[in-house]
Amino acid sequence: MTRIALVTDQESLPIDYDMAPLVASCESLGLPVEIVNWDNPGIDWSRFELLILRSPWTYTDRLEEFLDWCRKVSSVSRLVNPLNAVEWNLNKSYLVDLQHYGVPIVPTEFIQKNASDVLSQIYSFIATHGNFREMVIKPSIGAYSKNVQRFPVDAVDRAVEHVVLLHSLGCDALIQPYFDSIDVYGESDLIFFNGKFSHAIRKGALLMADGTVNAPTAEFRKQREPGPDEIQVATAALSAAIRHLQLEEPLLYARVDLIRSHEGQPVVLEMEISEPSLSLPFCPGSEVRFAKAIAAAVERLQCFT
Numbered sequence: 001m002t003r004i005a006l007v008t009d010q011e012s013l014p015i016d017y018d019m020a021p022l023v024a025s026c027e028s029l030g031l032p033v034e035i036v037n038w039d040n041p042g043i044d045w046s047r048f049e050l051l052i053l054r055s056p057w058t059y060t061d062r063l064e065e066f067l068d069w070c071r072k073v074s075s076v077s078r079l080v081n082p083l084n085a086v087e088w089n090l091n092k093s094y095l096v097d098l099q100h101y102g103v104p105i106v107p108t109e110f111i112q113k114n115a116s117d118v119l120s121q122i123y124s125f126i127a128t129h130g131n132f133r134e135m136v137i138k139p140s141i142g143a144y145s146k147n148v149q150r151f152p153v154d155a156v157d158r159a160v161e162h163v164v165l166l167h168s169l170g171c172d173a174l175i176q177p178y179f180d181s182i183d184v185y186g187e188s189d190l191i192f193f194n195g196k197f198s199h200a201i202r203k204g205a206l207l208m209a210d211g212t213v214n215a216p217t218a219e220f221r222k223q224r225e226p227g228p229d230e231i232q233v234a235t236a237a238l239s240a241a242i243r244h245l246q247l248e249e250p251l252l253y254a255r256v257d258l259i260r261s262h263e264g265q266p267v268v269l270e271m272e273i274s275e276p277s278l279s280l281p282f283c284p285g286s287e288v289r290f291a292k293a294i295a296a297a298v299e300r301l302q303c304f305t
C-alpha cells in the first residue's frame with residue numbers, strides 16, 4: 001500500500017483550512033494519509049512513498065533548513081511537487097522566468113541585497129513604468145503578505161527604508177506598481193490539479209490605504225468563476241513552469257494568482273507550486289478533485305515501480 005504524508009508543521013496546521021477536508025476526502029477514497037510535521041526529527045521519511053507539501057509554512061524563517069530537508073527526503077521518497085519546482089518557486093524571481101516565456105506578469109524590478117543605489121532604482125522604476133500613484137515593496141521570499149507594503153509614489157523615502165529593512169532580513173526586494181483594480185475586483189486565484197483547472201476564488205485586497213496589511217484569512221476568500229482571459233493566462237503560466245522545469249508529469253497542485261493591470265489585462269501576481277493554500281472549504285467539490293488527483297498520482301507512481 002502507498003503511504004502518503006501530508007506535510008505541515010505544528011504552527012501552521014491550525015491556519016491550514018485545506019487539511020481537514022483533504023484528509024476526509026482522501027480517507028473516503030481509501031488513500032492512507034498521515035499528517036506529519038516537516039521539522040519533526042523523529043520521522044523516518046522513507047516509510048512514505050509520497051510526501052505531499054501542504055502547509056510547512058514556518059519555512060520562510062528557516063529557509064536553508066527547509067531546503068536541506070526537501071533535498072534529504074527527495075533522496076529517500078517522492079516529494080510532491082518535486083524538488084526542482086519547490087526550489088525554483090520559493091523565490092519570486094521565477095516571475096522573470098515566466099515573463100521570458102511570454103507570460104504577462106505584474107511589472108517587477110528586483111532590488112538586490114547588495115544594491116548601493118536603492119533610491120535611484122526606485123526613481124527609475126517609477127519613471128519607466130509611470131502612470132501609477134502607488135507602489136508595492138515586498139520580499140523576494142515570503143508568504144502570507146508578510147512584509148509586503150504599499151507606498152504612494154511621493155513617499156520614496158519610506159519605500160527606501162522598507163527595502164533596507166528587507167535587505168537586513170537577508171532578502172532581495174521587489175518593487176511593483178500597486179494595481180488598484182484589486183480594490184474593486186480583488187485578485188483571482190486559480191487552482192489546478194494534475195494540470196487541470198479545478199476552481200477559483202476571489203481574494204479581497206490585503207494592503208489597505210492606511211498601511212494596514214491583512215493576512216489572507218477566510219473572510220477575504222469567496223468562490224469565483226474566472227474569466228476566459230484569466231484561465232488562458234493561468235494556463236500559460238503553468239505550461240511555462242512545466243517547460244522551464246522540464247517536468248515529464250503534471251504538477252499535482254498549482255495556484256496562479258492574477259490581478260488586472262491598469263488596462264484590465266490579467267497578469268500574474270504570484271504562482272504557487274510549492275506549498276499553496278488551495279481554498280478547498282470555499283469551493284465545494286474541490287477537495288474531492290484534489291483527492292482524486294492524488295489517487296491518480298499514486299497510480300502513476302505504481303506504474304514506475
Ligand SMILES: Nc1ncnc2c1ncn2[C@@H]1O[C@H](COP(=O)(O)OP(=O)(O)O)[C@@H](O)[C@H]1O
Pocket residue numbers: 106136138142143144145146148176177178179180182187203204205206207257259269270
Ligand atoms: N502589485 C500589487 N498590486 C496590488 N496589490 C498587491 C500587489 N502586490 C501584492 N499585493 C497585495 O498583497 C498581497 C500579498 O502579496 P503577494 O505578492 O501575493 O505575496 P505573498 O507571497 O506574501 O502572498 C496580495 O494578495 C495583494 O492583496
Ligand SMILES: [Mg+2]
Pocket residue numbers: 144145257270
Ligand atoms: Mg499571495
